[in-house]
Amino acid sequence: MKIGEHDWHLDPLGKHIWRGRMEAGQLLALAREVKEEGGQLIALWGSDNRHLGRGFAIHATLLTSAGLAWVTCALPDDAPAYPDLAHIFPQAGRMQRATFDLLGITATDAVDDRKWLRHTAWAEDEFPLRKDFSPRAALGSPPPNDAYPFIRVEGDGVHEIAVGPIHAGTIEPGHFRFSVIGERVLRLEQRLGYTHKGTEKRFEGMDPDTGAKLAGRVSGDTHIAYAWAYCMAVETATDSQVPDRAVWLRALFLEIERIANHLGDLGYLGNDVALAFGFMQFWRLKEDWLRLTAKLFGHRYLFDRIVPGGVAVDIGDGGRAELAAEADRLEAEVHSLKAIYDDHATLQDRFTNTGVCKPDLAARLGLTGLAGRASAQAWDARAQFPQAPYDQLDVSMATQRRGDVLARAEVRFSEIHESLRLIRDLLARLPAGDIHVPLKPVRDVCEGLGWVEGWRGEVLVAVRIGADGRLDRVHPHDPSWQNWPLLEIGILGNIVPDFPLINKSFNLSYSGADL
Amino acid sequence: MSTGILLQLAQTLLAILLAPLLMGWVNQCRAWLQGRSAPPITQPYRTLKKLFHKDAVIAHNASPLFRFAPYMIFACMALAAGIVPTIANDLPFSPAADVIALVGIFALARVFLALAAMDIGTSFGTLGARREMLVSFLAEPALLMVFFTASLISQSTELPVIVDTLAHQEFAIYPSLAFAAVAFWMISVAENARIPVDNPSTHLELTMIHEAMILEYSARHLALIEWAVALKLFTYSALGIALFLPWGIAVQGDLAALPLALLAMVAKLLLGGAVLAFIETISAKVRLFRAPEFLGTAFLLAVLGMLIHFLLEV
Numbered sequence: 001m002k003i004g005e006h007d008w009h010l011d012p013l014g015k016h017i018w019r020g021r022m023e024a025g026q027l028l029a030l031a032r033e034v035k036e037e038g039g040q041l042i043a044l045w046g047s048d049n050r051h052l053g054r055g056f057a058i059h060a061t062l063l064t065s066a067g068l069a070w071v072t073c074a075l076p077d078d079a080p081a082y083p084d085l086a087h088i089f090p091q092a093g094r095m096q097r098a099t100f101d102l103l104g105i106t107a108t109d110a111v112d113d114r115k116w117l118r119h120t121a122w123a124e125d126e127f128p129l130r131k132d133f134s135p136r137a138a139l140g141s142p143p144p145n146d147a148y149p150f151i152r153v154e155g156d157g158v159h160e161i162a163v164g165p166i167h168a169g170t171i172e173p174g175h176f177r178f179s180v181i182g183e184r185v186l187r188l189e190q191r192l193g194y195t196h197k198g199t200e201k202r203f204e205g206m207d208p209d210t211g212a213k214l215a216g217r218v219s220g221d222t223h224i225a226y227a228w229a230y231c232m233a234v235e236t237a238t239d240s241q242v243p244d245r246a247v248w249l250r251a252l253f254l255e256i257e258r259i260a261n262h263l264g265d266l267g268y269l270g271n272d273v274a275l276a277f278g279f280m281q282f283w284r285l286k287e288d289w290l291r292l293t294a295k296l297f298g299h300r301y302l303f304d305r306i307v308p309g310g311v312a313v314d315i316g317d318g319g320r321a322e323l324a325a326e327a328d329r330l331e332a333e334v335h336s337l338k339a340i341y342d343d344h345a346t347l348q349d350r351f352t353n354t355g356v357c358k359p360d361l362a363a364r365l366g367l368t369g370l371a372g373r374a375s376a377q378a379w380d381a382r383a384q385f386p387q388a389p390y391d392q393l394d395v396s397m398a399t400q401r402r403g404d405v406l407a408r409a410e411v412r413f414s415e416i417h418e419s420l421r422l423i424r425d426l427l428a429r430l431p432a433g434d435i436h437v438p439l440k441p442v443r444d445v446c447e448g449l450g451w452v453e454g455w456r457g458e459v460l461v462a463v464r465i466g467a468d469g470r471l472d473r474v475h476p477h478d479p480s481w482q483n484w485p486l487l488e489i490g491i492l493g494n495i496v497p498d499f500p501l502i503n504k505s506f507n508l509s510y511s512g513a514d515l
Numbered sequence: 516m517s518t519g520i521l522l523q524l525a526q527t528l529l530a531i532l533l534a535p536l537l538m539g540w541v542n543q544c545r546a547w548l549q550g551r552s553a554p555p556i557t558q559p560y561r562t563l564k565k566l567f568h569k570d571a572v573i574a575h576n577a578s579p580l581f582r583f584a585p586y587m588i589f590a591c592m593a594l595a596a597g598i599v600p601t602i603a604n605d606l607p608f609s610p611a612a613d614v615i616a617l618v619g620i621f622a623l624a625r626v627f628l629a630l631a632a633m634d635i636g637t638s639f640g641t642l643g644a645r646r647e648m649l650v651s652f653l654a655e656p657a658l659l660m661v662f663f664t665a666s667l668i669s670q671s672t673e674l675p676v677i678v679d680t681l682a683h684q685e686f687a688i689y690p691s692l693a694f695a696a697v698a699f700w701m702i703s704v705a706e707n708a709r710i711p712v713d714n715p716s717t718h719l720e721l722t723m724i725h726e727a728m729i730l731e732y733s734a735r736h737l738a739l740i741e742w743a744v745a746l747k748l749f750t751y752s753a754l755g756i757a758l759f760l761p762w763g764i765a766v767q768g769d770l771a772a773l774p775l776a777l778l779a780m781v782a783k784l785l786l787g788g789a790v791l792a793f794i795e796t797i798s799a800k801v802r803l804f805r806a807p808e809f810l811g812t813a814f815l816l817a818v819l820g821m822l823i824h825f826l827l828e829v
Contacts, residue, residue, distance in 0.1 A: 159638075161638040163721065168720050169719070183804070272722075274711070274800035277797070280549045346799040347799045349801070349802065497721055497722040
């Protein structure tokens with residue numbers, strides 16, 4: 001595959017997905033060429049391959065004009081290091097820091113080498129994702145200091161507001177350090193990692209079926225996207241062919257999940273400007289939607305309905321009619337609620353020009369997914385690099401240019417309508433046949449990558465299965481990795497009381513990025 | 516005189532006891548308007564009971580001021596409730612405190628609340644206190660202007676005289692009072708931390724004004740503050756009714772008129788609460804820096820009321 005001037009010798013791994021290996025030194029040149037043609041870095045992670053006799057490795061996935069390129073560089077056993085990518089793709093910064101915390105693989109010459117995921121659970125010289133890490137030993141050692149060097153803003157009248165990790169509402173934990181003058185925010189720095197659960201470590205040694213359950217729980221609100229991406233990776237690795245009907249049902253589930261989340265977010269956005277009416281109405285619609293989902297498929301959030309080899313639940317003719325009818329009803333209700341939001345002067349005033357991420361900045365920092373599309377980053381894996389069945393659905397992408405809270409709300413509205421259209425289309429053209437086939441047995445070490453456009457943005461799951469047929473290394477990647485830093489930028493120049501609204505308009509995952 | 520003192524006591528007690536009921540009513544109306552099933556109207560009493568039964572958690576570095584402030588705030592609001600004529604006019608307390616003193620009593624409570632909020636030194640307390648001061652320093656002059664407009668008609672700043680003039684003299688239309696009433700409504704919304712200036716039911720610390728100041732309070736202290744908040748809403752409602760809808764209030768010594776006055780008061784409070792809930796339901800909270808515009812408008816309307824009095828009514 002050619003990117004820029006050079007052929008990087010990448011081989012197809014799946015539809016629109018390419019796989020290659022190179023020297024660590026070449027990584028920088030590849031990153032530069034991808035950047036030059038307008039691509040982005042999506043994910044960066046490491047792995048301990050010493051048990052395979054291959055030292056350590058650093059993996060990167062890059063969005064290029066030909067699809068997704070997954071490249072791996074082998075690193076030595078002793079002092080593994082690779083060149084810093086954050087000066088080309090700033091979004092790589094936190095991923096590099098997390099990679100060091102988990103595996104001890106260093107990005108040389110990185111500007112920011114502070115810890116990221118590590119709090120007090122393990123010491124600085126311990127690396128939990130290394131195969132020789134002993135959790136018991138880590139438990140026994142005294143907890144290290146949790147001090148974290150925040151970047152201070154100095155000067156007359158500047159003071160800091162520390163928020164979280166414990167909040168007044170039942171939301172995920174994260175720490176936000178504001179430097180403010182009066183109400184104006186001069187700087188925001190996030191400190192995450194409070195929900196680090198060792199998910200990646202937990203995958204090791206699991207059988208692929210159990211792994212699907214864990215993958216779906218990386219971030220509960222994105223269950224379907226994770227489960228699908230994981231299954232896609234496992235199916236690619238084992239070279240298993242999933243029946244058509246199962247793939248179409250997966251897409252149906254994904255769109256159901258997208259609608260449920262968008263409805264919830266639109267309600268929250270109303271609630272954050274104290275328009276409780278909007279909150280109640282959108283959540284009523286979401287509740288109806290979830291109840292119907294539970295009735296048709298046995299679970300409100302469709303947990304464990306996607307399994308390696310297909311899906312676990314089918315839909316009958318009665319269910320299809322019911323879902324289509326509900327989609328029609330929902331469409332009309334969302335339409336009238338949008339009219340109320342559109343006509344509400346105070347709400348529009350709060351949404352407009354709040355938390356602006358300008359398109360050029362969004363491009364430079366790699367803003368992705370829903371928030372990216374609200375800042376003119378026209379990437380949607382369902383539209384540009386569609387996996388089956390999206391290649392037959394002709395998804396129309398919703399984009400906005402303003403990059404403010406209103407733009408992010410507008411994208412959600414458009415995507416609800418598009419997803420409802422897709423659901424009707426999927427139901428009408430659902431192919432007949434089986435919904436599940438057993439996976440082919442594993443004979444040797446094999447790997448695969450899943451790439452699914454979840455409601456928040458692209459979800460990636462990379463899987464390596466050992467020769468014994470058990471999971472050896474699984475890396476789930478959440479779009480929140482790229483988008484969290486943009487929130488720090490989006491708040492600049494805004495006032496403190498607008499932060500919750502801006503935060504909610506992104507609605508990023510803590511669990512998905514803390515792992 | 517002794518009946519006066521009895522009446523005074525009864526009225527103050529009534530205000531203290533019934534204030535949470537008004538809060539419960541407003542919450543009920545809000546729930547209905549949002550399409551939810553409502554909590555019982557007695558929910559605020561249950562919350563108070565729950566809070567009084569809890570053990571207070573107090574920061575190690577809290578000064579005595581922090582413990583003392585809730586009692587002070589409650590006392591201020593109880594006193595204010597005693598000054599404002601609710602069912603009977605011309606109470607023994609009233610000559611001692613006119614509307615200017617009333618504004619002072621509200622300010623005193625606020626100063627203690629803000630000091631207590633800053634006492635522990637958490638960022639939210641200070642943030643809330645700062646915002647509260649921003650809102651109140653704009654609201655107070657506007658409130659005074661409203662009172663001045665009303666007092667120009669009756670030539671007195673004593674509430675009983677104002678109410679007596681408006682309720683029991685021959686009926687006349689005062690355009691100035693219409694402006695003052697709108698201004699008073701806007702000020703009440705801001706002073707009582709309601710939408711669109713503040714959101715009493717939010718859990719987002721960074722957006723709070725009033726709630727941010729009381730985040731560190733718990734148990735009996737919080738109960739007293741919550742009760743004082745209910746009392747404040749009740750007092751403002753009673754004040755608005757006394758100034759702009761005074762008809763039905765009992766004159767001095769007319770004990771027979773009391774039952775009717777009580778009925779009229781309850782009906783007016785129910786109506787006022789429902790209107791408050793309705794406006795809150797259709798409004799969103801304005802951006803913090805629009806609050807000064809909101810209160811500036813209130814001030815302007817109050818001043819306009821006064822000018823109109825001189826133009827049309829003298």
